[in-house]
Amino acid sequence: MTFIKITEQPSLYDNLEKKSVGEILTEINREDQKVALAVEKTIPEIEKLVTGIVARMKRGGRLFYIGAGTSGRLGVLDASEIPPTYGMPNTYVIGLIAGGDVALRNPVESAEDDLEKGWEELLAHHINENDTVVGIAASGTTPYVIGALRHAREHHILTGAICCNPDSPVAAEADIKIEPIVGPEYVTGSTRMKAGTAQKLVLNMISTTTMIKLGRVKGNKMVNMQLTNKKLVDRGANMIVDELGLPYEQAKNLLLLHGSVKKAIDAFLSEQAKL
Incomplete structure (x- = not known):
């Protein structure tokens, strides 16, 4: 099957610089409305992944997010919100980004192209079979993520992938494939837009549901939140x-x-x- 990057296809809109501010905002919003519907179609796969994560975390396992660029930043963001929101130590949900913390604010040249680096970073955390690795890659072609997932599966570690192209190389390395297909971006190839929004929604669903099932919520309240202000x-x-x-x-x-x-x-x- 030929792999097609829908995320790189030409925008459905053109001559953007000639449009009014109102037209641009309206058209972006029109595209954004497609995102939640695309994520909805992936709920069965998200359910499988969360069920596996919860079972492993109850045995002392951890959840690792791994990605590059916007995808990596979204993983680090989701992980960083777990301690203040649910009172869990920051050792339970861990976000890894190609290029390290400096890449949160600045691009790190070629960091995502290293096929072995992601697995090396997971090994530094003494990853084991109780853990789960979720690779995040809008395009689905990031070598840093592909290598990490491939090695994790070889070591019988549960793996998931969040990609916005169908049948991607990243998804091929994962046990559970979550593929919200949001279509071409408003600005061609700018996956920080719809693809990034879809990834953020999926990450919210994964971490929130996991924390609820681990008993970190009572009723509908964050009863374990940190009292930081x-x-x-x-x-x-x-x-x-x-x-x-x-x-x-x-x-x-x-x-x-x-x-x-x-x-x-x-x-x-x-x-x-x-x-």
């Missing part, structure tokens, strides 16, 4: 008010004493049970 302390105190019916100041003091909503509620209920 006044807004979050206030949010946490109100969660305790809603859950326990305590006055706000008592709830806030309880929260600050124990460090998280869950710990505060558990401690209060434990004390009440002793009475």
Whole structure:
């Protein structure tokens, strides 16, 4: 089967520089509306991947995202939001980007072209069969990601791929292929747009569902979030008010004493049970 990069096909729009600001915004928005529908079609594959991730993380495994450029940045972003949102140590969900942290802000020449570098970086984290590796590549051709997934599978590690072209070389190396096909970009080849949005949506779904199934959410609330600013302390105190019916100041003091909503509620209920 011939591999076709739909993400590199000509835009459905032309003469962009001649359009008004309103026309450009309207047309971008029109294209963006296609993204959620494309992601919806991949839910069965996302479900398989999340189910595998959760089972492995319950055994002490970790989730690795690996990518280059925009795809790598999105993986690092999703991983970096897990500790503050769900109170998990930053050793459980790890984002790796070709070229290292400097590549988060600046392009690193040829970093993504090294077929072995991604696996070398995974080995530095002592990767094992309880872990999961998710390769992220809009085009589906990134050597850095291909090599990492290939070696991971050879070592019986669960692998997933998030790509925006069907039947890509990256997806061919993964156990589970998530392929939201969003079509050509508004600016031809600019995969930071629809493809990047699709990847971000999928990553949100993977990490959020995983954290819920690991017990990091109660009801619909982030009861394990880190209390890093006044807004979050206030949010946490109100969660305790809603859950326990305590006055706000008592709830806030309880929260600050124990460090998280869950710990505060558990401690209060434990004390009440002793009475």
